[in-house]
Amino acid sequence: MVDDVIKVKDLVKVYGDLRAVDTITFDVEKGEVFAFLGPNGAGKTTTLEMIETLRTPTSGSIEILGMDVHKGRAEILKRIGILPQDFSSFDRLTIEETIRYYGDLFSTDCDIEKLIKLVNLEEHRKQLYMNLSGGLKQRVGIAVSLVNNPEIVFLDEPTTGLDPRARHDVWDVISGLRA
Secondary structure (H helix, E strand, O other): OOOEEEEEEEEEEOOOOOEEEEEEEEEEEOOOOOOOOOOOOOOHHHHHHHHOOOOOEEEEEEOOEEEOOOOOOHHHHHHHHEEOOOOOOOOEEEEHHHHHHHHOOOOOOOOOOHHHHHHOOOHHOEEEHHHHHHHHHHHHHHHHHHOOOOEEEHHHHHHHOOOHHHHHHHHHHHHHHOO
């Protein structure tokens, strides 16, 4: 039996005369790393935001963890983690403080030490967010997306704008998440 955690069927999103998402269907299995590839304006972020329950589809259906996104929104939000395309945090908080802050926001007792280690930020933990490189900021964002111990993590363009080394580091973190 295939264990699909995301099921999208005939998904459409229309804004006036613009058909941003045009009848897509796909499933994502448990443990799978799934990516959308395409040019700017192809509807990748719009699709992701509908799956994350942030936008309402024009038509079609979406199930996350067996729940319809319309009926199970509150429960779904507790069980997913999200790194938005333009993640940013508070400049004057350290990495540790940032993770603790978001853990408190989600009312979860997250293991800050485990998250810092998972995203390879041990030696940077006391640095202020404003002093981090783009790659380190992305790793902080990934840690933040994990504070509620989600079953599914959505990362919207996690390596955009990063140099090749930072991009590789972020992909290593993502591979570690899957493992």
